[in-house]
Amino acid sequence: MGCDGGTIPKRHELVKGPKKVEKVDKDAELVAQWNYCTLSQEILRRPIVACELGRLYNKDAVIEFLLDKSAEKALGKAASHIKSMKSVTELKLSDNPAWEGDRGNTKGDKHDDLQRARFICPVVGLEMNGRHRFCFLRCCGCVFSERALKEIKAEVCHTCGAAFQEDDVIVLNGTKEDVETLRTRMEARRLRAKQVKKPRKPKAAESASKADSSEALLAPSEAKSGKPGEAGPEPQEKRGAAGPRSAANGASSGKAGKPGGPPKRSIADSEESETYKSLFTTHSSAKRSKEESAHWVTHTSYCF
Template identity: 55%
Template sequence: MGCDGGTIPKRHELVKGPKKVEKVDKNAELAAKWKYCALSQEKLKRPIVACELGRVYNKDAIIEYLLDKSAERPNSEVVAHIRSIKDVKELNLTDNPAWEGERHNIKGDCYEDMHCAMFICPVVGLEMNGKHKFLYLQTCGCVFSERALREVKTEICHKCGDPFQEDNLVMLNGSKDEVEKLQKAMEERRLKAKTAKEHFSSKAFFSMQKSKKSKDTKVSKSLDSTAPGPSTSGECSKMLKAPAGPIAGSKRSIQDMKDKSETYKSLFTSHSSAKRTKDQISNWVTHTPYHF
């Protein structure tokens, strides 16, 4: 316990109380959300994109993540919902004319305003530093403050003029409850898109099968129409009454040709001299007959 040399310990030195909760610097927290990429923790630089949950990233970091998802990253859980580059939207930001950048304070001997932001609202001029709520449109990517959209109500984008709906607004770097609300809306939207895609594919499949069936029916009908049908009684009587002579257009026998000589006709097997009598015909014919 000590007490050597007449020292008297105090109560807070002997009894350990609960640890004090460390307070997070609000300025540092706001700067981490609004000035740094949520994935790579590097400073934001154009082009800047935002996901459906309102997190802000550098586009280069998102592309590197999509190209190699197996690589170990400290903040990979924040982009687990991003499946492709279509799940993020490039932001159309408005530069802050009062932003001087970081080159003026290279030596570190100048005062740096932590609340000065790189971008502002194009309508009311509020700085995008976390002190005010900002939203972006999923249709065009333009960014505005919540105050501007509340005071100047419209269904057309203030910056580019594209029409939008209330469902297209996404809160940037919102609170925990706002992020949960955005996640629920994202899941519902993806489920609806998946259902519509499956319905479209099944509809296309059935239409293809139907068209194929109709084509097969047309082909079978055409074959039935071209197939010869049963002859009528008149045609049968004509066929029966037809003469038994040589058919027109058939080949004539060489022996019937009057313009050929008898010597020429004897060269062929159809000549009478080439025919054998009944006595000359053997009972069987073999390839190599032997006579004993």
């Protein structure tokens, strides 16, 4: 049985088998790791920095990521472990004199040699194209090939002479096992840094401790001066003298109802005139009965 045009289908065209696993081109993967920024996917350009896991970034891309950590950025997961600029190290790379870049490809018909890299190892001369393992030092940022560190064993940097330890050596674009080892070192390093930092006391506790220390310093000086009367309680004579003064002040202010104040005086007993006394309710004229007191009666409520 054929199809239109007289063609006969074959078995692999009619029966669908399991899908083949897509393999990543190794050359393309190496070019992406060693020539492009992990965060912005742009070509690496100086200044170039590396994180504690050995990934390469452009410095300006890291700064933009720290300033704007939006959830919409899918590539932000690759730099989620970068908390500040202290988490990255600026690399000191050695240029490859044999690398021409785009200078000779003016017409666009030149073959791109993927084995040729922009940077090389300053000790051995190996090109940093991903075919050889490279590493850098956290203390100074110098980049070397792993072969150079193994062949020339030293406790100082081969370029700047800075002392380093084994934990300061970080492999660039390593395998999954290398990344797990570097992640464990990073977490242990950050934990030690947190333990070294001393907890800050609150301001209230600091002021209280300062007050206690000042009182402790003043107490011995007062004891040596030999004047206990100044720091001790007031004697009874001073207390007694203070009592009459407060009573006199109360009398001069004329406030009634407080203990120690003068007694109230009736206006009827005063030496004022009878006309002035009749203004108050204590006068005899205010004590007359309703029959004796006159009251005004009007026939209409209108006022003319």
